[in-house]
Amino acid sequence: MTSTPSDTGAGLLRLHPDGTASRGSRILGIVVLVSSVAFLYVALVASAPDRSLDAQGELVRIMYVHVPSAIACYTAFFVTAVASGMYLWRRTTGWDALAASSAEIGVVFTALTLLTGSIWGHTTWGTWWEWDPRLTSTALMFVLYLGYLALRRAILDPTSRAKQSAILGIIAFINVPIVHYSVDWWRSLHQTATVASLDPQIDGLRLFALMFGMVLAMLLYVWLMMHRFRLAYAEAALESKGLDQALAERRAEARADGGSVPPSVTPEGGS
Amino acid sequence: MPVVLAEASAWSYVTVTYVATVGLLGGYTAWILRRGRKVGRQLPPEERTWS
Numbered sequence: 582m583t584s585t586p587s588d589t590g591a592g593l594l595r596l597h598p599d600g601t602a603s604r605g606s607r608i609l610g611i612v613v614l615v616s617s618v619a620f621l622y623v624a625l626v627a628s629a630p631d632r633s634l635d636a637q638g639e640l641v642r643i644m645y646v647h648v649p650s651a652i653a654c655y656t657a658f659f660v661t662a663v664a665s666g667m668y669l670w671r672r673t674t675g676w677d678a679l680a681a682s683s684a685e686i687g688v689v690f691t692a693l694t695l696l697t698g699s700i701w702g703h704t705t706w707g708t709w710w711e712w713d714p715r716l717t718s719t720a721l722m723f724v725l726y727l728g729y730l731a732l733r734r735a736i737l738d739p740t741s742r743a744k745q746s747a748i749l750g751i752i753a754f755i756n757v758p759i760v761h762y763s764v765d766w767w768r769s770l771h772q773t774a775t776v777a778s779l780d781p782q783i784d785g786l787r788l789f790a791l792m793f794g795m796v797l798a799m800l801l802y803v804w805l806m807m808h809r810f811r812l813a814y815a816e817a818a819l820e821s822k823g824l825d826q827a828l829a830e831r832r833a834e835a836r837a838d839g840g841s842v843p844p845s846v847t848p849e850g851g852s
Numbered sequence: 853m854p855v856v857l858a859e860a861s862a863w864s865y866v867t868v869t870y871v872a873t874v875g876l877l878g879g880y881t882a883w884i885l886r887r888g889r890k891v892g893r894q895l896p897p898e899e900r901t902w903s
Contacts, residue, residue: 599889599892599893600885600888600889600892601884601885601888601889601892601902602885602888602902602903603902603903606902621870624870625866625870638862639862639863639866640862640865640866642866642869642870643865643866643869646869646870646873647869650873689876689877689880692876693872693873693876693877696872696876697869697872697873700865700868700869700872701865701869703865704861704862704865801877805880805881805884808881808884808885808888809884811888811900811902812884812887812888812891815888815891815892815894815895815899815900816891818895818899819891819894819895
């Protein structure tokens with residue numbers, strides 16, 4: 582089935598013939614884009630600065646990005662752990678691609694969490710960085726998942742790469758609850774959860790902006806996952822084709838030399 | 853006057869935060885979409901099961 586720009590829809594819903602978009606992802610993309618504009622209006626214009634006793638003033642607006650990006654990276658790494666477990670059970674490329682895609686998006690959201698937290702910390706605590714339990718465990722989480730991505734690039738054999746990555750994807754997730762509960766388990770400069778209780782520390786339009794940010798971050802995560810997973814799937818398919826082609830060439834070379842085909846390049850050899 | 857200056861300074865931090873957020877997420881999104889098109893072009897249409 583070949584698709585051209587003219588037969589895949591019109592206007593904003595037109596699909597790029599070669600890309601990773603589908604009609605569903607295009608619709609979700611438009612929803613995310615429109616919601617982002619609305620979110621910027623609510624977060625930067627409509628909501629009032631914090632004038633409470635523990636006032637953050639205008640800086641509270643940083644929280645509308647910082648907290649949702651932290652929630653998004655927790656979600657992404659949870660999906661990585663589940664998909665890694667599913668890969669070890671089912672051994673299918675799809676679960677491996679799902680785990681890898683989610684980890685990469687999680688790393689982007691973690692970088693955003695650290696960046697926005699650092700900016701907020703500089704204005705509130707007077708320092709860009711503090712070796713506080715929450716900050717340190719978040720930095721560790723960032724490095725762990727960077728290591729996960731590096732491991733995927735370092736191993737050439739797809740089966741070995743998927744297996745070792747899946748094991749690391751599960752082990753690395755142990756740090757995620759430590760990050761979340763670090764503010765409760767140890768004395769921390771970082772504040773405790775803002776909306777985890779029935780009596781949230783913010784209300785009104787500020788609470789709405791924070792919730793809106795969380796929903797938007799989740800929608801963005803799902804949309805990014807749709808594209809990143811399809812990209813990973815396409816890369817895996819091309820890699821598999823490349824291996825098949827290399828094996829066929831090696832067999833042809835062996836036959837041309839008049840020798841026997843080594844077991845490592847026969848189908849039974851499992852190479 | 854100091855309050856006005858403090859609020860102006862706070863707004864500069866808020867602006868940097870939102871610009872960095874849009875820049876990072878926008879840049880990553882653009883990378884995924886461009887790479888998707890590049891890789892997708894090498895894949896036969898029948899294997900692009902999503903389209």
